[in-house]
Amino acid sequence: MGEMITILLAAIFTHNIALTYLLGWCPIISLSRSLKTSFGMGICVMIVMTLTAVVNWPIYYLILVPAKAEFFSYVVFTITIAATVQLLEMFLEKFFPSLQTLFGVFLPLIAANSIVLVIALFMVLRNYSYAKTIFFAFGSAAGWTLAIVTVSAIRAKLVLISDVPNGLKGGGITLVTAGVMALAFLGFAGMLGIQ
Amino acid sequence: MALQLKKLTYTKTFRILRSNLWKDHPVACGVLGMCLTLGVSNKVANAIAIGIGFTFVLVVTAATISALRNLIPKRARVIIYMIIISSFVIIVDRVLKAFFPALSEALGPYIGLIITSCILMGRLEEFSMKNNVWYSMLDALSSGLAFGYTLFLLSVIREFLGFGTILDVKVTPTGWTNWVVIGMAPGAFFVLSIYLWITRTLAKVDPMKTGQLHG
Numbered sequence: 364m365g366e367m368i369t370i371l372l373a374a375i376f377t378h379n380i381a382l383t384y385l386l387g388w389c390p391i392i393s394l395s396r397s398l399k400t401s402f403g404m405g406i407c408v409m410i411v412m413t414l415t416a417v418v419n420w421p422i423y424y425l426i427l428v429p430a431k432a433e434f435f436s437y438v439v440f441t442i443t444i445a446a447t448v449q450l451l452e453m454f455l456e457k458f459f460p461s462l463q464t465l466f467g468v469f470l471p472l473i474a475a476n477s478i479v480l481v482i483a484l485f486m487v488l489r490n491y492s493y494a495k496t497i498f499f500a501f502g503s504a505a506g507w508t509l510a511i512v513t514v515s516a517i518r519a520k521l522v523l524i525s526d527v528p529n530g531l532k533g534g535g536i537t538l539v540t541a542g543v544m545a546l547a548f549l550g551f552a553g554m555l556g557i558q
Numbered sequence: 559m560a561l562q563l564k565k566l567t568y569t570k571t572f573r574i575l576r577s578n579l580w581k582d583h584p585v586a587c588g589v590l591g592m593c594l595t596l597g598v599s600n601k602v603a604n605a606i607a608i609g610i611g612f613t614f615v616l617v618v619t620a621a622t623i624s625a626l627r628n629l630i631p632k633r634a635r636v637i638i639y640m641i642i643i644s645s646f647v648i649i650v651d652r653v654l655k656a657f658f659p660a661l662s663e664a665l666g667p668y669i670g671l672i673i674t675s676c677i678l679m680g681r682l683e684e685f686s687m688k689n690n691v692w693y694s695m696l697d698a699l700s701s702g703l704a705f706g707y708t709l710f711l712l713s714v715i716r717e718f719l720g721f722g723t724i725l726d727v728k729v730t731p732t733g734w735t736n737w738v739v740i741g742m743a744p745g746a747f748f749v750l751s752i753y754l755w756i757t758r759t760l761a762k763v764d765p766m767k768t769g770q771l772h773g
Binding site: 382383384385386387388389392393408434435437441447471474475476477480481484485488502528529530531533534535536538539541542543545546548549 | 589591592597616637638640644647648654666667671672673675679700739744745746748750751754755756758759
């Protein structure tokens, strides 16, 4: 169990998927204008990433590896992710229409989001066990949510107090903010190992 | 002669090239494809491999999608794009593994991330679904080259400052201290934001119009 907790904390802080591996920045840049939107997106990503990790591990190790078709994994992972998102959308529509109106806009965006796919790729590269994969997926999603919520909080403040040069408005200043945050997260480096 | 040149600037080919390579540059103006731009710009070798692989995938998928554009059902189009893209990414992955195993090792998961690049999705959705094969391939090629030259430029700056090398050949004089942070995650953000600032100022991009409408 201790190992699982280490993986979870490492995925959130020392090996944060956004600030250390530099992934999933397109949605952060385009959606971090309001705190509410970024929080909703974060929750959705957590659900989808954990679910796809639960589905992808058995598919890879029980179907693709015995069939010696590992090279085919990109296509299979892509299809599983898209299918999971689609199923989740239909499930919400049917049973929780109020949640559907809240989160429905984010779900199609997640299907094309790099961080969902990269969990499956890391799972293969690092030979994670089933339990480790799930903890890693949830931790990474939580770390990404931490990043998007912090960036949008900083941006909300920035709009009020700063005079940003024209060329840096929008995407540029968000990247500078992210750079400063990544510097801060370097402080966590070396506290926990992952593998 | 001058008149002919002026006429040339009104052709569709010229407009596609100018818009993709400079005026509506996918990275500088759209702020698209961030994962790859930030993630692989630390070494020149990585940047060249991803630049070429990305351009190849973009050109062949654009041609395929454009040829099939009347047969693809509207509701299922995104999943069809993703399946076609990932099939071609497998080719890139296999070629890298077979001929450049060290490079493939260094790139790790980033080759697979070509699949989810928003530049690809954007070009297929906006251009290839509406235009014929020839113009789609031209559009794809110019977008890929635009992405590739940006990646190359950023990686030259980052590898020079961060590691003191270019293509793993030492180019800095003795006594040079590496700016280690530029080679790590924060440096990626700082170098890219300075690049955005310079190109947006030169291309006179309106910040309110771009970089906000994508996922």
